[in-house]
Amino acid sequence: MARSDEVFALARSALTGDREHVRAVVGMMIANEPERSSLSERLRKLLQAHGGLHPTAGDGIRLDKGLETLVRVVDVGRDLDSVVLSTEARQTIEALAHEYAAVDALAAHNLTPRNRFLLTGAPGSGKTTLAGALARRLQRPLLVIDYSTLITSYLGETGAKLTKLIDGIAGQRCVLLIDELETLLSERSGRSDRTDVGEQSRIVSALLLALDRLDHRVVVVGATNHPEMLDRAVRRRFDIEFELPLASHESAAVLGRILAARHPGVPVHEMIPHNVDGRSFSDIECVVLARVREWVMAGVAARQATG
Ligand SMILES: Nc1ncnc2c1ncn2[C@@H]1O[C@H](COP(=O)(O)OP(=O)(O)OP(=O)(O)O)[C@@H](O)[C@H]1O
Ligand SMILES: [Mg+2]
Structure with missing residues (x-):
């Protein structure tokens, strides 16, 4: 340079x-x-x-008073290689990581990296896992909104808290996961009185404002099982949207290889259930882990019997 x-x-x-x-x-x-x-x-x-070249995870994040109850800094967990993804999804994420590595080149042409990601897919298809892996790939702390404190029954408060949260983290380098996005937006949907309609439109407005205000330093990942429930205005705000599919024979085998690497010495490939089409990865992983446990315990029992 x-x-x-x-x-x-x-x-x-x-x-x-x-x-x-x-x-x-x-x-x-x-x-x-x-x-x-x-x-x-x-x-x-x-x-x-001033902390060296690589500050520790979370070091870059400053949560002002009151914010620590609205958002949690969580462990980023798995790396991208241990998430089953389509080639296209993997390429999109790598392209995004390259954009972040080339912030200056983009800025020289008045551009910024894309920073709004919408993940859709059935329960257990890996949306939350992928958000963590993305944070890890981008080497940023992962912040997750805590709905138990954000959503309150007091009129106007949820939208106001959301705005406070966004103001607090704007400009800090992180990945913000808005998991189960429909939970936030369905606040008013089950109710019919006019006050609640007003309340939800305040939440939607706060969310739209949030998405508009956060620049590329905050990578916003929205995740939902119900994309059809999202306001079109909300959905349009995302730069990238992709659906995580349920398992197929081939992708279950990929999960098998990931699990085999995590449990060396265990014949994991023999433990993948036969009927995997349309099942979630989470479901398949559960079956495999139960079988791995049985396999280990059978070994323990055999050793006890002979010893
Ligand atoms: N694509 C995947 N690759 C690897 N592991 C996966 C994948 N999808 C799910 N899993 C496994 O299943 C567990 C649950 O997945 P996860 O919570 O990411 O799903 P989700 O799509 O966020 O589900 P929900 O809609 O219920 O929030 C993960 O901890 C992971 O072990
Ligand atoms: Mg999830």
Whole structure:
């Protein structure tokens, strides 16, 4: 990167408050300096004094008072290789990761990476798992909205809390998972009185505002089993939408290989149920894990009998 590009990238990330990117640019400047130059030494010390190049997970996230009850920072869990995905879905995610790695090149052309992702699919098809794997791939903390505290029966409060939450995390690098999106939006749907209709339109407005306000630093992942329940205005806000399918014979075999890697020495391929078409991965995994457990316990019993 030329010196002028470094200065520009540094100024932009400082002015937009993107601290993690500031660290990355400083790291790059050190790498581009002749070894042991006085500037590289001074930058190195400065960086170390402020948490080093790679702050620990969650370090980049600041949850102001009250927000920690509305959103949880969760363990990002599995990596992308242990999620069964179509080739197309995998390519889309890799393309997204490349966009995030090329933020500066995009910015030079007045573009930003896509940051709104809608995952649809039946229960147990891997929506929540994929959101975690995406956070891991993008090396960002994963924040999950906690509906138990967000949704309240007080009029106007849910929308207001949602707005507060969005204001609190705007500009911080993270993946925000709005899981079971229909839960949030169905707040009014089961009820018919006019007040509740007003309440839900406030929630929808707050959500639309949220989606519009959050720039690429917050990757928003919406997940739902019921995309048909989403307001069209909400659905249109997402840059990428894809459906996670239920299992087929081939994809169940891929799950089998993932599980075999997780349970070395166990003949997992013999434990995949025969009828997998249309079943969820979660369901198949449950059956396989029950069989793995039986297999292990049978081994224990056999050893006890002979020993
Ligand atoms: N595509 C997948 N690849 C690998 N494992 C999967 C996949 N889908 C589901 N699983 C397994 O099933 C479990 C449950 O899946 P997950 O919670 O991600 O599904 P979901 O689509 O979010 O379901 P729900 O709609 O009920 O929230 C996961 O912890 C994972 O072990
Ligand atoms: Mg889920």
